[in-house]
Amino acid sequence: MDKKPSKQARHGSNSPSGASRMWGGRFAGGPAEVMQQINASIDVDKRLYKEDIEGSQAHAAMLVKQGILTKKDGAAIKDGLDRIRGEIDQGKFEFQVALEDIHMNVEARLKDLIGDAAGRLHTARSRNDQVATDFRLWVRRAIDDLTVELKDLIHALIDRADEHAATIMPGYTHLQPAQPVTFGHHLLAYVEMLGRDLGRLTDCRARLNECPLGAAALAGTSFPIDRAATAQRLGFDRPTANSMDSVSSRDFALEYLAALSILGVHLSRFAEEIVIWLSDGFRFISLSDAYTTGPSIMPQKRNPDAAELVRGKVGQMIAALTQLLVIVKGLPLSYGKDLQDDKAPTFAASDAMALCVAATAGMVRDMKVNEARMRQATEGGFLTATDLADWLVRELGLPFRNAHHVTGELVRLAESRDCRLQDLSLKDMQGVEKRITDAVFSVLGVDQSVASRTSFGGTAPENVRRAVKAARERFA
Numbered sequence: 001m002d003k004k005p006s007k008q009a010r011h012g013s014n015s016p017s018g019a020s021r022m023w024g025g026r027f028a029g030g031p032a033e034v035m036q037q038i039n040a041s042i043d044v045d046k047r048l049y050k051e052d053i054e055g056s057q058a059h060a061a062m063l064v065k066q067g068i069l070t071k072k073d074g075a076a077i078k079d080g081l082d083r084i085r086g087e088i089d090q091g092k093f094e095f096q097v098a099l100e101d102i103h104m105n106v107e108a109r110l111k112d113l114i115g116d117a118a119g120r121l122h123t124a125r126s127r128n129d130q131v132a133t134d135f136r137l138w139v140r141r142a143i144d145d146l147t148v149e150l151k152d153l154i155h156a157l158i159d160r161a162d163e164h165a166a167t168i169m170p171g172y173t174h175l176q177p178a179q180p181v182t183f184g185h186h187l188l189a190y191v192e193m194l195g196r197d198l199g200r201l202t203d204c205r206a207r208l209n210e211c212p213l214g215a216a217a218l219a220g221t222s223f224p225i226d227r228a229a230t231a232q233r234l235g236f237d238r239p240t241a242n243s244m245d246s247v248s249s250r251d252f253a254l255e256y257l258a259a260l261s262i263l264g265v266h267l268s269r270f271a272e273e274i275v276i277w278l279s280d281g282f283r284f285i286s287l288s289d290a291y292t293t294g295p296s297i298m299p300q301k302r303n304p305d306a307a308e309l310v311r312g313k314v315g316q317m318i319a320a321l322t323q324l325l326v327i328v329k330g331l332p333l334s335y336g337k338d339l340q341d342d343k344a345p346t347f348a349a350s351d352a353m354a355l356c357v358a359a360t361a362g363m364v365r366d367m368k369v370n371e372a373r374m375r376q377a378t379e380g381g382f383l384t385a386t387d388l389a390d391w392l393v394r395e396l397g398l399p400f401r402n403a404h405h406v407t408g409e410l411v412r413l414a415e416s417r418d419c420r421l422q423d424l425s426l427k428d429m430q431g432v433e434k435r436i437t438d439a440v441f442s443v444l445g446v447d448q449s450v451a452s453r454t455s456f457g458g459t460a461p462e463n464v465r466r467a468v469k470a471a472r473e474r475f476a
Contacts, residue, residue, distance in 0.1 A: 039337075042095050044344045045102045049088050051137035052102050053081045055130060058233040059213055060121055062226055068124065073117040080113040081106070102134075103127050124223040125216055128247040128335045132212040135343060137234065139256050142350045143205045147198065149354065150263070153361040154194050154475050160364055161187040162468045166461040168446050169284065169374035170383060177381035180446040183369060185459040188467050190270055195475065197263040204259050208252035211236035215246035218334040248334040250324065250342050257321040257346060260353050264314035267356050274307040274363060284374050285367045291359070306359045313352040320345035378446045382411050382421055387443040387452065396435050406433045420444075 057078055064074035084106055087093040099105045104127075111118035161184035171181035211231035214221065220243040227239035240246040277284035291306040323345045327338050385407050392403035409432045414421050422444035429436045442448060453459045457467075 036098065039100055040097045041101045041340050041343075042097055042099065042105060044347065045131070045134075046088075046095055046105070047347060048102050048131075048134040048138055048343070049106065050085065051134040051141075052106055052130070053085050054137065055133045055213060055234065056106070056121060057081055058230050059125055061233060062230045063120075063123060065229060066224055066226055068223055068225070069120055073120055076114040076117045077110070077121050080110045080118065083113060084109050101127070101131075103130055124221040124225050125213060126218075126247070128217050129212045129215040129243075132215070132247050132249075133234070135250075135346075136208050136210075136212065136236075136252060139208060139253060139346070140205060140235075143201050143256065146350075146353065146357065147201055149357045149361070150194060150198055150201070151475055153357050153364070154191055154198070154471075156361045156364040157187050157191050157194070158468055158471050158475070160184075160367075160369075161191070161464065161471075164369060164371075165464040165468065166450075167369060167371050167374060168378050168450055170378045170381065171459070177377070177383055179386055180378050180383050180449045181453075181459040182450060182461060182464055183374065184461075184464040184468070187364075188464065188471065190266065191471050191475075193266040194263070195471075197259065197266060198475075200259040200262065201256075204252070204255045206237075207255065209235075209237045210240045211238070212240045212246035214239060215243035218244050218247050244334040248331065248336075248339070250328050250339060253342055253346050254321065254324055254328070257317065257324060257349055260317045260349050261314075261321045264317040264353065264356065267360055268311045268314040270360065271307040271310040274367075275304045275311070278302075278304045278307075282373075282377070283370055284377070285369055287363060287368075288366050291363050291366055306363055310356045310359055313356055316352045317349045320349035375446070379420065382414065384421060384444050384446060384449045385411055387449045388421060388440065391440055391443045392433070392436075395437075395439065396433070398433075 060069060060074050060077045060081075063069035064071055069077075084093065087109075093105075093109070095105055096108070099108050107118060107121065110121065164183040164187070165185075167183040168180055169183045169186065170177040171179045171186070211227065211234055213230045213234075214225050214227035231237070231239045274285070274287075276282055278287065287302075287304065287306075291304075292302045293305045324342055327341055331338055388410065389400065389403040389407040392398045392406055393400050396403075398406065410421060410424065410429060413428060413432070414424055417424075422441060426436070426438050426440075429440065443452065451460055454463060457463070
């Protein structure tokens with residue numbers, strides 16, 4: 001059984017020696033042990049070290065430019081921060097829970113390296129605007145990285161769509177065979193979805209690209225700072241316009257998580273299709289050992305683990321969005337400590353998404369398409385019934401509802417004889433609708449059906465090839 005913390009540990013030391021290095025002279029005693037644990041975020045926000053150091057160097061450069069900080073102190077701060085970044089990169093930096101977060105861990109180490117000049121770095125800023133800036137920089141970088149990976153997945157889909165522009169497969173509604181389509185056309189549907197996801201990420205990046213530094217705790221600062229210069233140095237488009245909004249808003253992270261969630265839903269739908277296509281009832285595709293596993297006691301099986309894990313991990317993105325929405329929804333302006341918990345779900349969702357995109361791109365490139373099995377599945381199920389109805393409307397002038405009824409009768413007749421529509425004789429068809437001619441057989445094959453779908457956005461192979469070309473240009 002775990003030992004309970006001592007009364008002193010639970011309630012904090014009464015001696016001045018226990019006072020927090022961060023909270024300053026206002027507090028005579030240190031925090032309780034439980035307070036230290038719940039208050040510390042370093043295990044999470046140490047991932048922000050590059051952004052924190054980058055922001056601090058930009059802030060220091062601005063303070064020097066404005067004459068608030070001496071050039072000597074500015075140079076010492078820059079060199080010290082460069083050294084700290086190297087220590088962290090090399091795994092030599094010792095993070096301390098007692099210092100709560102990345103900001104204070106860096107500042108404490110900076111003081112060890114350069115002395116009192118380190119204490120001047122925090123002039124005209126607060127941890128409130130500091131962390132808001134760090135977090136925006138991190139999300140911006142995450143979007144840039146994800147954009148590269150998402151484009152790679154899109155190009156993988158385009159390549160396979162080009163390869164299978166004329167490969168016929170069943171198109172489904174309600175998971176029931178509906179009409180013939182091409183596999184290339186099917187894959188391009190996901191290109192469209194992912195293209196919109198790319199657009200959402202781009203829009204999110206544009207909206208978050210404002211710099212909170214200089215907002216300080218919530219009200220701005222009396223120092224003559226140049227917020228525009230800091231923003232420019234950090235690659236932001238402009239400084240944020242309202243100091244209270246600057247430190248308290250997390251809608252940029254919410255928008256990012258919303259974009260991840262929608263992207264995740266699209267990846268999950270595709271993963272589900274991969275699982276279905278790999279199943280014994282379909283056998284439309286196969287995957288190599290690189291993206292499948294075998295069970296421990298059934299050697300004949302090949303399990304679609306990569307696709308199933310993509311499908312499962314998407315739940316993390318949706319959960320992260322929900323979690324942050326709940327954290328933010330009840331907060332009055334401006335900053336609340338609740339916002340400390342904004343980063344853990346965002347980091348986790350980002351990590352999961354990076355894996356999902358990479359795994360999906362890998363499966364797209366790895367899959368082998370069973371064209372014969374796809375065609376076989378297309379030949380059954382009366383998938384050209386709509387073509388027959390359209391022919392009755394176009395050639396005989398039947399109202400579509402009448403044509404639908406005639407087609408239904410012919411399908412029922414074919415079912416009763418266990419044959420395809422095109423296997424019915426002309427006499428059989430004329431027994432249902434006497435005006436049918438032998439020209440009807442020209443539309444009953446799946447190849448003819450697919451080739452006829454030439455309307456913009458349709459599945460005809462030539463359409464697919466044009467769409468592939470357009471997609472390559474669009475996502476170049």
